[in-house]
Amino acid sequence: MARILIITQYFLPEITAAAYRLSALESYLTKQGHDVDVITTFPHRSPNEQAVNDTPKINRVSMPTIEGSTKGRIKEQLWFMVRSFIAFISKPGRYDYVIATSPPLFAGLSGYFISKLCGGRFILDIRDIWPGSIIATGLFSSGSIPIRLASFLERFLYHKAAHITTVAKPMATYVRQYKKNSDVSIVYNGVDELINTPVIGAPDSDFKHLNLVYAGNFGLVQGLDLLIRAVNSLEEKHKSQLKVSFLGQGFKQKELESLAAELGVSDRVSFAGPYTKSELTHILAEEAHALFIHLKSDPSLNLTIPSKVFDCMQYNIPIVYGLSGEAHEILNNHPGNISFRQDSVEDLKLALEKLVNNYKVLHAASAANRTFVKDNFLREECFQPFLNIIY
Known part of the structure; x- marks a missing residue:
């Protein structure tokens, strides 16, 4: 049995992909017989009614209220780096392994220094490539001082980590520029368990409209304005048969709502949420005819697999997607997706027109999605590489 400390800014009941991944990892390692502690924050994006029910193994540090701007998010990340380190030195212990997850990179820096104090091996879990994905947001240029400093921190942490885990093969290839092959493992996201809620069947030929749903963060790299503009560009015969639901929250929400109003498609586009994962499961199973995923094209973003790829494939309904790399390969292998x-x-x-014109055929073909996830991407099976790292 190993003593393990996880450093993560995001943890349930927070409703982010990182929170689900790290909470599941804590549960998995505990189930394997390891003694796991967590240093994290209190949730700030989950619905207000979502309670925190922790064990003494979860140490939550308080965070100040910071504006939701870019500078505010950076301050928040720096604050967690400092507070997580203070949380450890306030209650020090010996650990065999310290797992820190990035982004943000600053959590990795805290994890590295904690590992030096506690004598544990430092494991860096990388979900997105920083600072490359920051450049993709357009907030900083590649030659700016913040990006140059972040690039230095990135290479420093890669060098100092005893082992690095990534969420996709292309991401592992990128990291192996700085690390031995044997010190890099792929730990896919996967799904915690398959949903057992029946999904909507194919509608009759006289259906009123199809509901295309995007569920997740309304952020800077999702390019969700593209979907609103595409709906606006449809001919009336297709537009009248399609509605788009944005479920979630994020930095871009007001801008997206304003765009829908400006283009005159507010009657075809709606916004709701945020929802917990269990709430979202029931909503999608009862209301979604198809699902939408998109990331802006960028060298760093194309290295990853958005966790929602696996979540969406559970529903056995068509997925309309604009992705590259391994994420594209996975969805492209199944003819029900567009x-x-x-x-x-x-x-x-053109993809939306295809969805409307050929929905019954696409719906039938998408039945292979859930089987593929069941056979290849159940979360506990995806976590098994950790058993080769932690011993």
Whole structure:
């Protein structure tokens, strides 16, 4: 049995992909007989009614109320780096392993220094490539001082980590520029368990409309304005048969709502949420005819697999997606899903027309999605590489 400390800014009941991944990892390692502690924060994006029911093994540090701007998020991340380190030195202990997850990279820096104090091996879990994904947001240029400093921190942490885990093969290839092959493992996200809620069947030929749903963060790299613009560009016969639901929250929400109003498609586009994962499962099973995933085309973003790829495949309904790399390969292997070129309104318009015109055929073909996830991407099976790292 090993003593393990996890450093993560996001943990349940927070409703982010990182929170689900790290909470599941804590549960998995505990189930394997390891003694696991966590240093994290109190949730700030989950619904207000969502309570925190922790064990003494979960140490939550308080965070100040910081504005939701870019500078505010950076301050928040720096604050967690400092507070997580203070939390450890206030109650020090010996650990065999310290697992820190990035982004943000600053949590990795805290994890590294804690590992030096407690004598544990430092494991860096990478979910997105920083600072590359920050450049993709357009907030900083590649040659700016913040990015140059972040690049230095990135290489420093790669060098200092005893082992690095990533969520996709291309990401592992990127990291292996700085690390031995044997010190890098792929730990896919996967799903915690397959949903058992029946999904909507294919509608009759006289259906009123199809409901295309995006569920997740309304952030800077999702390019969700593309979907609103594509809906606006549809001919009336297709537009009248399609509604789009954005479920979640995020930095871009007001801008997206304003765009829908400006283009005159507010009657075809709606916004709701946020929801917990269990709430979202029931909503999608009862209301979604198809699901939408998109990331802006960028060298760093194309290295990852959004965790929602696996979540969406559980529903056995068509997925309209604009992705590259391994994420594209996974969805492209199943004929019920529709690919479009990233960042292209025209290509997405054609994909939406295909969805409306051929929905029954696509719905039948998408039945292979859930089986594929069951056979390849159940979360506990995806976590098994950790057993080769922690011994």
